[in-house]
Amino acid sequence: MAVTKTIAAPRPVPGVRRSATHSGVIHVRAYQPSHYTIIGNHLAQHRALSLTAIGLAVHILSLPQGAPVDIRSLADRFPEGRDRIAFALRELEAHGYLERVRERVDGGRFVTRTYAHNAPALTRRRVETDEVRNEPVVPVAIVASVTPVAPVALAAPVAAVEAVGGGAAGDSGPEEVPPPSEVPAQGPSSSEHRDKAFALLAGLRRIDDRFTLSRKDVESLLPAVVGWFDNGASRAAVIHAVTADVPVLLKSPAGFLAHRLREGLPPPLPTPPPYEDLPGAPSSASASAPPPPWLDLWTDCEGGCTRVFRESVPDKCCRECRARRAAASPEPPVRTV
Known part of the structure; x- marks a missing residue:
């Protein structure tokens, strides 16, 4: 009769704590006093x-x-x-x-x-908090007395501060209206340029996370970008102007963009002259008249070949075709008198 032997249960790995999980990874962590890196x-x-x-x-x-x-x-x-x-x-x-x-x-x-x-998210949040904390507070009286250099980003806020300051001082004089030359023209393409400018400013964070602008900053920078588009600048030119050579420590993205847009605004494209005034352009009289016959020096051979020759003869044949035609034609009979 065979003797049955009992199989001992597998012994646990020494130093490893038993886990209640039936599958998956089981962490075996040991204390490391040095030479380690913290990863989030x-x-x-x-x-x-x-x-x-x-x-x-x-x-x-x-x-x-x-x-x-x-x-x-x-x-x-x-x-x-x-x-x-x-x-x-x-x-x-x-x-x-x-x-x-x-x-x-x-x-x-x-x-x-x-x-x-x-931890890029924590770094970005700390930088934004420091920017808000270190942002200088300008008194209302000073802001009301300052005239903006260009009616681009600070036009609406300055007008609101002036209205508050005028009510407090009791001045009921007429509001200053900018001259017609400084008022931006509202042409048929203003809405199209405004949509392009909004999409450009809102999409700058795809190029650099530091240019993540709030909706208020985007609205304040819209007139500046529309001015670039009105002067004939392309979308690539605007993006290159505001994102090239950005400093490492960018405290105020909106202020940096406003400075770049204001200082680098290109002049409007000059109106091209009419076609008749361009050098080398033919006049209307000469364009309507047919060219003289002696100027048409290059003609196609009509003798059966595809040669182009520089002659002007009535039969429109090159020299070889004329010689071949003369050799093939019979000589006229000689009449005796």
């Missing part, structure tokens, strides 16, 4: 980033200050190719975890510095 779940569990981008961000955040993070250095460190690493860097830059800025150094040279943000 917003990065480790990001829904829009690829696995390569998340791993590359963790590696960059673990590097010391001044370590090279260019594509060539990362391609030498990891088995992924340069194209895959470049795509992952663009992903991190689009979501705010990386920021590459050109800065001027001693000697007039420009270098590209890479800023790695471990």
